[in-house]
Structures are given as C-alpha cells and as structure tokens.
Amino acid sequence: ALTVMRLFPDDIRSVILDSTLPTQIKLFNTLPAVRQHAYDTLFKGCAASATCHATYPQLESVFYQLVTDLNAKPITLQDAKYGPVALDGDSLASWVFVMLYVTQLIPYLPKAIMQVSQGNYDLISRLYGVLMLQNDVSDGMYYSVECGEDMAFTTAQDLSSAAVGMHKEIQPQMLADLQTQYRLCQLWGEHPVPTVQKQPVISSLPTLILSGEYDPITPASNAKLALQTLSHGYLFQFPATGHGVFNTDNCPDTIVSAFLQQPMTKPDGACIATMSAPNFK
Structure with a gap:
C-alpha cells in the first residue's frame, strides 16, 4: 500500500494501513527484536492482569x-x-x-x-x-518478494548482530531460520528493488493507520514510524488485538467507517477506552 501511495498518489482518495510495514525498514534485521517484543508483550499482559497473574x-x-x-x-x-x-x-x-x-x-x-x-x-x-501445518503460503512468491525487497539490503553479519538481544532459549532457532533464509536468497537470484523503494514514503494523502497491541510481526513502532512522513495520517492502537485490526471489534470498524466517510477529518477514537485487556482464560 505504501509503495502504491508513492507511485500513484493522484489515483488515490484515501488509504488505510492495517498492521503496516514501513518501506524503509530492513525487515530481517528487525525480526529478532520484533519477535522478542511479541513474547514480552504477552508476559507483561498476563502480569498486569490480576486473574492471569494469580493463575x-x-x-x-x-x-x-x-x-x-x-x-x-x-x-x-x-x-x-x-x-x-x-x-x-x-x-x-x-x-x-x-x-x-x-x-x-x-x-x-x-x-x-x-x-x-x-x-x-x-x-x-x-x-x-x-x-x-496448513500449506497455505507460496514459498516461491514469498522468496521472490522478500529476497528482492528486504534480504538484498541485509548482510549475514547484520542478522547475527540483530539476534543478540533475544532470550538465549529462543535465539538459536531465530538465528538459524534467518541464516537459512539468507542462504536461500543468495540462490534465488532475485534482483534488489530500486533503492528508492526502501526510502520512507512521504505523502499528504489522508491515511488511517491501525495497530494491534499484541501484533507479533508489525508492532506499534512500525505504525509510529510510518506516521512520521504522512502529514495527514491518523494512528490508532487497539488493546488486546493481534495482526490485522479490522473486523476484530466494533471499535476499529467504527473508526474505519468514519474515516471512509470523511477522510480529511480524524475519526473519534473514544471507543478505544472501552476496549479491555485480553480476557485471559
């Protein structure tokens, strides 16, 4: 969506970025920290819940x-x-x-x-x-996109350095997975995308940015980074929500509807205060 905003701004009325990945992020370099953040969010959420912490x-x-x-x-x-x-x-x-x-x-x-x-x-x-175990992802499509868009801008040393801050129990598997993908991309033969595609998208298009508190792959830091160069961007973060905010609760759906009706006006986000933390079982 961000790349389309960059390439075809005159053809777009308004934009919704739901669980976004800013173009300037070198994805694989951030994955270890993002994954650690996902686990930390879960454990902090449980500790903050009286019921979960007691149980x-x-x-x-x-x-x-x-x-x-x-x-x-x-x-x-x-x-x-x-x-x-x-x-x-x-x-x-x-x-x-x-x-x-x-x-x-x-x-x-x-x-x-x-x-x-x-x-x-x-x-x-x-x-x-x-x-x-469901085989519902095309590995060919995945590597054809990721090798050119992200891994081409990463080195093996970058990946090793990125994994340093992880808990020792989960670090080896994360690093091994990244190194495997790095080697595959060396064999895949996908050319790097133009370097301009890795620059921040600067736009004045009305843009609604949705972010889930528990999103394990596109955390709120992504949304905040994207917002920095979107002069008419509106960012909302939703508690107890994973990846893909729309259709998870009436509140984000109401905000989306309001934005689509009046994209030049920031929607009222008061309903977020009525959303609770996860109801841990």
Missing part, C-alpha cells in the same frame, strides 16, 4: 524453561487434524508466536503454555496443526 504467576519463566526442556526431550502430541506431531521447544515457541496473530486466540495462550508444562496437550492439540 499463572511464573508464566514467563515456565515458558522459557519449557522451550529448553522440549528441545532436550521433544514429545509427540496428537493433533486434532493432522494426527501425531513432534513438538520440540522451538516448535512451541513458533506456535505461541503465530497464535499472537489471531486476536480471538490470544486469551488462551497462558493456559495453553501452562497445560503443556503439566503434560496436558488439550489446547495445543486443537490449535497447533491449523496454524502451523
């Missing part, structure tokens, strides 16, 4: 110990859709990360983590396969 007082330490233990001794769970599935610590961490995309599933994460730590795989067996 799962050691959630963060339990999670990281569980990653270590399952990497040392993986288990096999019976997935509701796919049958027997091997689960190690890295797989568990990836599943928690992906669960944070889905607003409706976020409240179940503390309970699911604690269940696994107790040898109970009820929740994860119902939600693991549908999120992790």
Whole structure:
C-alpha cells in the first residue's frame, strides 16, 4: 500500500494501513527484536492482569524453561487434524508466536503454555496443526518478494548482530531460520528493488493507520514510524488485538467507517477506552 501511495498518489482518495510495514525498514534485521517484543508483550499482559497473574504467576519463566526442556526431550502430541506431531521447544515457541496473530486466540495462550508444562496437550492439540501445518503460503512468491525487497539490503553479519538481544532459549532457532533464509536468497537470484523503494514514503494523502497491541510481526513502532512522513495520517492502537485490526471489534470498524466517510477529518477514537485487556482464560 505504501509503495502504491508513492507511485500513484493522484489515483488515490484515501488509504488505510492495517498492521503496516514501513518501506524503509530492513525487515530481517528487525525480526529478532520484533519477535522478542511479541513474547514480552504477552508476559507483561498476563502480569498486569490480576486473574492471569494469580493463575499463572511464573508464566514467563515456565515458558522459557519449557522451550529448553522440549528441545532436550521433544514429545509427540496428537493433533486434532493432522494426527501425531513432534513438538520440540522451538516448535512451541513458533506456535505461541503465530497464535499472537489471531486476536480471538490470544486469551488462551497462558493456559495453553501452562497445560503443556503439566503434560496436558488439550489446547495445543486443537490449535497447533491449523496454524502451523496448513500449506497455505507460496514459498516461491514469498522468496521472490522478500529476497528482492528486504534480504538484498541485509548482510549475514547484520542478522547475527540483530539476534543478540533475544532470550538465549529462543535465539538459536531465530538465528538459524534467518541464516537459512539468507542462504536461500543468495540462490534465488532475485534482483534488489530500486533503492528508492526502501526510502520512507512521504505523502499528504489522508491515511488511517491501525495497530494491534499484541501484533507479533508489525508492532506499534512500525505504525509510529510510518506516521512520521504522512502529514495527514491518523494512528490508532487497539488493546488486546493481534495482526490485522479490522473486523476484530466494533471499535476499529467504527473508526474505519468514519474515516471512509470523511477522510480529511480524524475519526473519534473514544471507543478505544472501552476496549479491555485480553480476557485471559
């Protein structure tokens, strides 16, 4: 959307950026910090909830110990859709990360983590396969886009440096995944996009920017960065919300509707104050 704004401004009336990635960000360099932020947001959210904290007082330490233990001794769970599935610590961490995309599933994460730590795989067996094993992403399309748009502007040393700040339990898998993608892009042969495409988009188009508090891949810092060069931009952050804000609650939908009707006027965001933190189970 941002690139279209840059290339075809005269053809656009108004813009909605829902869970955005500013063009100037070098995606792969930011992924370790973004992923760590996603876990931190979950654990801080639970600690701030009286019910969640009372029920799962050691959630963060339990999670990281569980990653270590399952990497040392993986288990096999019976997935509701796919049958027997091997689960190690890295797989568990990836599943928690992906669960944070889905607003409706976020409240179940503390309970699911604690269940696994107790040898109970009820929740994860119902939600693991549908999120992790469905082959609904084209790897060819992914690498054709990402190798040219982002990895071409990254070095192997950049990736190693980026992973330094992660918790030691999840750092090795993150770095290994980044290095694998880096090597694949070296073989993929995709040419880098023009360098202008990696510059900030400067625009006066009316732009509504939506950001979810729990979004694991495009955090609020992305939205704030995009806003800096959008002179008629309106940014709203929504609590208890994952990736993709629209259609998760009546409040963002009302704001979107108001913006579409009058894009030159900042919508009233008072309804955000009525939204609560995740109702952790």
